Amino acid sequence: xxxxLTQVAPFLSDNLIFTPNTLxxxxxxxxxxxxxxxxxLVVGLFLAVPLAVGRASRRVWLNVPIWLFNYVFRGxxxxxxxxxxxxxxAFIDGVQDSAFAFxxxxxxxxxxxxxxxxxxxxxxxxxxxxxxxxxxxxxxxxRAYGMSAATAYRRVVLPSAFRRALPAYGNEVxxxxxxxxxxxxxxxxxxxxxxxxxxxxxxxxxPAFIFVALVYMLLSFVLQGGFKVLETRMxxxxxxx
Amino acid sequence: xxxxxxxxxVRDLHKSFKDVSVLNGLSLExxxxxxxxxxxxxxxxxxxxxxxxxxxxxxxxxDIIVHGEPVAFKQHNKTRxxxxxxxxxxxxxxxxxxxxxxNLWAHMSLIGxxxxxxxxxxxxxxxxxxxxxxxxxxxxxxxxxxxxxxxQLSGGQQQRGAIARALAVxxxxxxxxxxxxxxDPELVGDVLAVMRELADEGRTMVVVxxxxxxARDVSSQVIYLHEGRIEEAGAPADVLKKPNSPRLQQxxxxxx
Amino acid sequence: xxDFQGYGPRLLEGAWxxxxxxxxxxxxxxxxxxxxxxxxxxxxMTLKSVATVYTTLIRGVPDLVMMMLLxxxxxxxxxxxxxxxxxxxxTDMFINVNAFAAGVVTLGVIYxxxxxxxxxxxxxxxxxxxxxxxRAYGMSPWLAFRxxxxxxxxxxxxxxxxxxWLVLLKSTALVSIIGLSDMVYVADQATKATHQPFLFxxxxxxGYLAITAVSExxxxxxxxxxxxxxxxxx
Numbered sequence: 001x002x003x004x005l006t007q008v009a010p011f012l013s014d015n016l017i018f019t020p021n022t023l024x025x026x027x028x029x030x031x032x033x034x035x036x037x038x039x040x041l042v043v044g045l046f047l048a049v050p051l052a053v054g055r056a057s058r059r060v061w062l063n064v065p066i067w068l069f070n071y072v073f074r075g076x077x078x079x080x081x082x083x084x085x086x087x088x089x090a091f092i093d094g095v096q097d098s099a100f101a102f103x104x105x106x107x108x109x110x111x112x113x114x115x116x117x118x119x120x121x122x123x124x125x126x127x128x129x130x131x132x133x134x135x136x137x138x139x140x141x142x143r144a145y146g147m148s149a150a151t152a153y154r155r156v157v158l159p160s161a162f163r164r165a166l167p168a169y170g171n172e173v174x175x176x177x178x179x180x181x182x183x184x185x186x187x188x189x190x191x192x193x194x195x196x197x198x199x200x201x202x203x204x205x206x207p208a209f210i211f212v213a214l215v216y217m218l219l220s221f222v223l224q225g226g227f228k229v230l231e232t233r234m235x236x237x238x239x240x241x
Numbered sequence: 242x243x244x245x246x247x248x249x250x251v252r253d254l255h256k257s258f259k260d261v262s263v264l265n266g267l268s269l270e271x272x273x274x275x276x277x278x279x280x281x282x283x284x285x286x287x288x289x290x291x292x293x294x295x296x297x298x299x300x301x302x303x304d305i306i307v308h309g310e311p312v313a314f315k316q317h318n319k320t321r322x323x324x325x326x327x328x329x330x331x332x333x334x335x336x337x338x339x340x341x342x343x344n345l346w347a348h349m350s351l352i353g354x355x356x357x358x359x360x361x362x363x364x365x366x367x368x369x370x371x372x373x374x375x376x377x378x379x380x381x382x383x384x385x386x387x388x389x390x391x392x393q394l395s396g397g398q399q400q401r402g403a404i405a406r407a408l409a410v411x412x413x414x415x416x417x418x419x420x421x422x423x424x425d426p427e428l429v430g431d432v433l434a435v436m437r438e439l440a441d442e443g444r445t446m447v448v449v450x451x452x453x454x455x456a457r458d459v460s461s462q463v464i465y466l467h468e469g470r471i472e473e474a475g476a477p478a479d480v481l482k483k484p485n486s487p488r489l490q491q492x493x494x495x496x497x
Numbered sequence: 498x499x500d501f502q503g504y505g506p507r508l509l510e511g512a513w514x515x516x517x518x519x520x521x522x523x524x525x526x527x528x529x530x531x532x533x534x535x536x537x538x539x540x541x542m543t544l545k546s547v548a549t550v551y552t553t554l555i556r557g558v559p560d561l562v563m564m565m566l567l568x569x570x571x572x573x574x575x576x577x578x579x580x581x582x583x584x585x586x587x588t589d590m591f592i593n594v595n596a597f598a599a600g601v602v603t604l605g606v607i608y609x610x611x612x613x614x615x616x617x618x619x620x621x622x623x624x625x626x627x628x629x630x631x632r633a634y635g636m637s638p639w640l641a642f643r644x645x646x647x648x649x650x651x652x653x654x655x656x657x658x659x660x661x662w663l664v665l666l667k668s669t670a671l672v673s674i675i676g677l678s679d680m681v682y683v684a685d686q687a688t689k690a691t692h693q694p695f696l697f698x699x700x701x702x703x704g705y706l707a708i709t710a711v712s713e714x715x716x717x718x719x720x721x722x723x724x725x726x727x728x729x730x731x
Contacts, residue, residue, distance in 0.1 A: 072706070077671075079671065079674075080670065083684070084698045084699075087694035177559075181560070181561040185674050199565070205570035209565055209569070212562055213562050213563070213566065333632065333635040334635030335635075337633075340626060344626035346649075347624075348723070348727075350726075357634070357644065390725070390726035
């Protein structure tokens, strides 16, 4: 440890880029990224459950609008969605003086809106796929034991669908983490924004971006590991004994 | 007889996978018009032996000589490799193989399968290849199936098609790797009939098979392999009728 | 129909740039993906580990960060290289990293990693006997790849390629952040100037949906092409 420190110390003291100041910048970026991604994912997840149930239903007035919502949000770049949320409200006359002023004064809110709806669309499709893959026998068994359609859905279909959806949802979470990098395009200082700031200030792209790339990678691996653990726990019943 | 006059000479082949030795010094000479059948229990090395002949497996030691041209080998990181893959490709195109699982190319029509190697490996003009291919399909009784895809044909039809594909390269020796083992019993007859015809017209063939009737009636030589060695070899009348080795006697004994 | 307040031609140019960028990046990604997939299934441990490190790195880092690194870093790296050469040869060169080329290279490098996974799975899905027959009839490795492995593999790879393509298409929007005038960039500029976000952003969104619809047709055609011999099974 001692030896390691004596080797690292001169590097830290010699380098002009990773000063306490810039490290604080990166830290703020990390906090912003994690907050943005976490809140969007949680809210998106809660929206996706009813949306998936509606999309899986046979009622046309219910599943067609949800299909359209998903189609548009999955078919266009998140950046466009972000710009629409960001500029769309800012340029409405009178917003500045209304109760919604907070929404345009901090770009985090439009970003949250766009990210949440986007992840809700993707998550809905993941869930729908999982719901449709429910083995017919499981549903029949539930009905045979006298469960109502709603109870069978709540007690049998959804729990088993959520488990099946876990691997794909894990990918969506990492996808969202990476996609959140565009928050820097609407002046939010997230991780990527911090890296850009450091790059612009020192005109040294390699340390600035490689460092932030490592941070993203670390976050991705932690998330991946977390989902692996969750999968082995929740999908235990699918593994051969 | 000089090696150059013999279509295929194999001398003292050795081959092991990891630490298991599969071939322990196997030799064979296929003269013009010979039909050599390789028989033996599964695991006796007969398929590996056949696959070594066209270098689908590379033997650890031993020679393979096609019409006097020996395959050149070199040592590379302690494993033996052909010195020139170009040479191997040329030799392979002279020894056509018929597989147990047919291995017709699934994305090509039957006639497409037959003309593929003549056009792209041997450089035969397309029209000529097609004419000859159609004649071959006629021979194996599949002219009306020329434009079908393998998945649309029965196993027996696929295997007869695969034989037409093999004949299309005008091979000096035909190699058959258990050609009827993957077929339903009622389809075996058609394939064997085609193979008998080929033997009758003097084709040089090396056949790995479990069909003892075919071995007895058609072959000029039967080789019985056991644990990668030639346990007994000779004319079918001797080997199959009066086996010396107790193991061969047991192998030939009726199972029921 | 719409009054684009004079931005119409620039929007069209932007749309063309988006389409060009997407198609060229797709080609780059397919080539890189095939090479990396071959490296992964090769017997050389060095090739294998290089390929694995590459895909792991790419998949852990956001597209935008990768793009900024290659774009901003690419120029400085190029300057360092030319400076070194200049000092050595006594010349005075300067190579400007072209933003469009940087975009194609970046997207190609990123999606090449994803494509390689698709191709690797597709390679494994091809029955080994098909390649064995190709070798047994004296085909050279390249001929066997071209005539047998590639057409058979594409059937399995097509859905994955289509998925990656759709993600890639949307990722092209990121080049607007590094200053390339694709349709998102034009829409962003126009919005800032006219304060009419919906007028510009919605048609651009529709533009992406339109490109997707066209590519859907191409994919259906290709699917039919590579399904030959399989879908007609009796």
